[in-house]
Structure formats: C-alpha cells, structure tokens
Amino acid sequence: MLKKLLPFVEHAIKKPVWDCRMCGQCVLHSTGMTCPMTCPKTLRNGPCGGVRENGHCEVKPEMQCVWLKAYERKVSLPMPTVWKDHFNELRPPVDMRLAGTSSWVNLVTKRDQQTPAGWSVINGAH
Amino acid sequence: MSLLRDKLENSNDTVFTAEFPSIDGGGMASVVRDVARLAPFFDAVNATDNPAAHAHTSNTTTAIAMKMHGLEPIMQVVCRDKNRLAIQSDIMGAALHGIENVSLLTGDDVTAGDEPEARRVFDIDSIQAINITRIMMTGKYLSGRKINPAPDFYIGAVENAAAPPFDYRIERALKKHRAGASFLQLQICYHPDRLEAFCKGVAKIAPDLKLIPTIVLVKSAKALGFMNEKVAGINVPQQTIARVAAAADQAKEAYDLTLELARHALTLPGVRGLHVTDFRHDDSLHSFMSDLGQRPRN
Numbered sequence: 001m002l003k004k005l006l007p008f009v010e011h012a013i014k015k016p017v018w019d020c021r022m023c024g025q026c027v028l029h030s031t032g033m034t035c036p037m038t039c040p041k042t043l044r045n046g047p048c049g050g051v052r053e054n055g056h057c058e059v060k061p062e063m064q065c066v067w068l069k070a071y072e073r074k075v076s077l078p079m080p081t082v083w084k085d086h087f088n089e090l091r092p093p094v095d096m097r098l099a100g101t102s103s104w105v106n107l108v109t110k111r112d113q114q115t116p117a118g119w120s121v122i123n124g125a126h
Numbered sequence: 127m128s129l130l131r132d133k134l135e136n137s138n139d140t141v142f143t144a145e146f147p148s149i150d151g152g153g154m155a156s157v158v159r160d161v162a163r164l165a166p167f168f169d170a171v172n173a174t175d176n177p178a179a180h181a182h183t184s185n186t187t188t189a190i191a192m193k194m195h196g197l198e199p200i201m202q203v204v205c206r207d208k209n210r211l212a213i214q215s216d217i218m219g220a221a222l223h224g225i226e227n228v229s230l231l232t233g234d235d236v237t238a239g240d241e242p243e244a245r246r247v248f249d250i251d252s253i254q255a256i257n258i259t260r261i262m263m264t265g266k267y268l269s270g271r272k273i274n275p276a277p278d279f280y281i282g283a284v285e286n287a288a289a290p291p292f293d294y295r296i297e298r299a300l301k302k303h304r305a306g307a308s309f310l311q312l313q314i315c316y317h318p319d320r321l322e323a324f325c326k327g328v329a330k331i332a333p334d335l336k337l338i339p340t341i342v343l344v345k346s347a348k349a350l351g352f353m354n355e356k357v358a359g360i361n362v363p364q365q366t367i368a369r370v371a372a373a374a375d376q377a378k379e380a381y382d383l384t385l386e387l388a389r390h391a392l393t394l395p396g397v398r399g400l401h402v403t404d405f406r407h408d409d410s411l412h413s414f415m416s417d418l419g420q421r422p423r424n
Contacts, residue, residue, distance in 0.1 A: 040235065040246070041205075041206075041232060041235065041246065041248045041251070042248050042251075043232065043248070043251045044251055044254075045251050045252075045253040045254065045298075045301065046253070046294065046297075046298045046301065047289075047291070047294070047298070048232040048252075048359075049232065049284065049285065049286030049289055049313050049358075049359045050234065050235070050238075050286075050289070050358035050359040051286075051289040051290050051291075051359060052289075052290075052358075052359070052361075053289075053290070053361040055290045055291075058234070058235055058238070058358040058359065059235045059237055065290065065291075067291070067294075068290055068291045071291045071293075071294045072291070088297055088300075088301055090253060090254075090257060090301065090304065090305060091254075092254065093210060093249070093250045093254050093258075093268075094249075096249075116268045116269050116270060117266070117269060117270025118258075118261045118266045118267055118268040118269055118270045118271075119257075119261065119268060121261050121264050121266055121270075122257070122260055122261055122264060123257070
C-alpha cells in the first residue's frame with residue numbers, strides 16, 4: 001500500500017518545487033538542488049558544450065541552462081559541505097527500471113545505489 | 127600504440143588534428159581524395175558521428191575507411207543517437223578494426239539538425255561514456271560480462287572553454303580526465319582570455335591532460351557572424367567580427383586573426399597542439415601550417 005502511495009506523495013511535493021521527473025534515483029542534494037532530469041539531454045554529470053552566451057539552453061533558448069542554475073545554487077545556497085563536495089562526483093548511468101518509483105523508498109532500501117557490475121570495477125561499490 | 131598517443135605522451139611535438147569531411151556518397155574515391163589532402167598536415171583526424179545532428183556515413187565505418195587508406199582516425203562517439211548498448215558496440219567495433227583513438231561526446235541536440243522530429247537518446251552522458259570505455263579497457267562490459275582480451279584505447283573528449291558556466295568548465299574538464307580522458311579537443315573559442323583561464327586552471331591540477339584547442343580558418347566577417355549565430359555554444363565577440371568587416375581585404379584579416387589566435391593558444395599551459403577546422407577551402411592551410419613552423423608530414 002505504502003509502496004503504491006509514496007510515488008504519488010513524492011511527486012506531489014517534488015513536481016511543483018523541482019519539476020521532478022520521477023527518475024527514482026534522486027541526486028538533487030548533489031546537484032545544487034536542481035533536477036538534472038529537467039535538462040533536455042538529461043545530463044547527470046554537468047552541462048553540455050552548447051550553453052549560449054546568455055547562459056540559456058541550446059535546445060530551449062527560452063530556458064536557463066539547468067546546470068548553470070545548479071552550479072550557481074551550489075555556490076550560493078546554504079547547504080551542508082558534504083552536499084557541495086558531491087557536486088563533482090561521477091554519477092552513474094540512470095537505471096531506467098526505477099522510473100516512476102519513489103526515490104525515498106529506493107534511498108532507504110539502497111536500491112538507488114545499485115550499479116551494473118562493470119561500473120564498480122573502477123569506480124568502486126557505493 | 128596510436129601515433130597520436132605516442133606523440134602526445136612520448137614527445138614534445140605539437141600535434142595537429144582535424145575533422146574528416148562527412149561522407150554522403152562518393153564512395154572510396156572520395157575517401158582517398160580527402161586522405162591525400164589531410165595526411166600531409168595532420169597526425170590524426172576525427173571520424174565524426176552524425177555531426178550537428180545530420181545523418182551521414184557512420185563513425186565506425188568512416189574510421190575504418192580512413193585507417194584503410196593510411197590516415198589515423200580519432201573515432202568520435204556521441205550520446206545523442208545511441209543507448210549504452212550501441213555505444214559499447216561502437217567501441218568494440220573500433221577495437222575489432224584496430225582503431226586506437228576514441229573520443230566521447232555529448233553531441234548536439236537533434237533540434238540542431240535537419241531531422242528535428244527525431245527521438246533524442248542521451249541514455250548516458252559523455253562522462254559516463256568515457257568511464258564505460260575505461261571499464262571496457264579492464265576487460266569488462268558495463269554489465270560486468272567479460273571481454274577477452276581487453277581492448278586498448280587512447281581516450282579523448284571535448285570541452286567548451288568559452289561557454290557558461292566558465293568557472294565550472296575547468297572542473298568539468300578535470301572530471302572527464304578522472305573518468306578516463308587523456309586528451310581534450312576544445313571547442314572553437316574566440317575569447318583568448320577565456321581559453322587562457324581555462325588552460326591555466328586545468329594545467330594547474332592535471333598537467334598531464336593534453337589540451338588541443340580548435341582554430342578555424344575563415345574568409346570573411348560573414349562567416350564569423352554565421353558561427354556566432356548558428357553554432358551552439360560558440361560566441362564571436364562583435365569587435366572581432368567588426369575588425370574583419372572593416373578590413374580592405376577580409377580574407378587576409380581573417381587569416382591574420384586566425385594566426386594570432388593559434389599562436390596565443392600554443393603558448394598556453396597544457397596545450398599540446400591544435401585542432402584545425404578549414405572553412406576557407408583554399409590553399410591557406412599550407413601557409414597556415416608553414417607560418418606556424420610546421421613542415422608537411424611525410
């Protein structure tokens with residue numbers, strides 16, 4: 001019951017605030033409280049090279065680059081140092097199977113930290 | 127070991143790279159012609175992967191054709207059109223054909239191309255693609271399944287030193303280096319101050335990361351204006367365009383500007399060569415290389 005209800009609750013809270021896309025493996029704390037899944041290219045490791053001179057997105061010229069916003073917020077927002085330190089961590093590929101599930105549940109069960117066996121060969125297990 | 131790797135890692139020679147023209151028909155005869163034109167000047171040449179989101183002959187087969195005819199390829203793989211499986215099979219295809227340099231990029235968005243209605247993929251990003259290539263070099267696919275023997279590559283990437291957020295571009299370059307990139311080809315940059323700050327910042331922390339800024343041979347102020355307006359992530363300052371526009375001989379002024387930018391770039395820390403884009407299509411590539419003190423290779 002809770003497993004079915006939680007994604008609704010999570011989405012209801014995170015959609016209006018962060019435009020949450022329910023990837024199920026939330027990294028907001030390490031990306032300046034800015035959701036990387038709102039980047040049109042869904043980049044999890046920083047901005048692409050197409051950012052315009054005015055700081056806007058290559059794909060959607062009317063929108064500020066998500067990663068520019070993330071970087072500015074990381075620098076200026078009062079956040080725990082450890083969150084700021086995580087900004088440059090190498091985030092693994094998204095597990096598409098988690099789309100639509102609650103990242104809160106996945107955090108508690110550590111399901112969101114599971115990566116393919118090859119990934120941990122040089123990046124270590126989480 | 128690839129010639130590019132050998133030159134960058136075991137010598138102090140300046141390296142020159144370029145893009146191989148996209149192939150849209152013309153057969154092997156066109157490849158032979160382009161190889162003959164580029165080989166005298168360049169150590170290695172990029173086999174592109176649907177550049178600017180336009181479909182062309184594939185990255186892997188272009189790289190194979192170049193290699194067959196004696197020009198060392200840097201095989202680009204972009205994340206726009208392929209998921210993680212297809213990217214790994216591109217890498218394995220490169221290994222099968224003895225292609226030793228690969229460069230992993232995010233890629234322009236589909237909206238930059240002539241089929242903007244296409245589905246964009248971006249299943250993984252460029253940094254993850256770099257890292258997956260490193261993983262494959264340990265003898266494993268991303269899944270952990272074995273590759274025997276493990277392939278060996280010289281891994282490159284691309285960074286834009288002149289696009290916002292400027293400070294973060296250094297950190298992003300370093301992240302690509304940590305993920306496994308040994309060299310970075312840099313995007314076209316008409317801001318020498320930004321390029322300088324970037325190269326200094328990177329070289330301070332990662333002096334072994336080889337930087338290869340891009341230099342563009344153009345003929346006119348109009349060409350600079352076009353780049354400024356149409357190419358994602360490229361900004362050409364108005365005074366630079368005005369300088370060329372005001373000249374009696376625009377082609378000469380544009381050439382002089384390119385040479386100044388090139389000479390400046392080569393003085394910067396970490397810079398080990400230039401990536402040359404020739405939009406002039408005249409004989410100025412010859413004079414450009416000789417003005418930089420380069421003699422034809424073989």
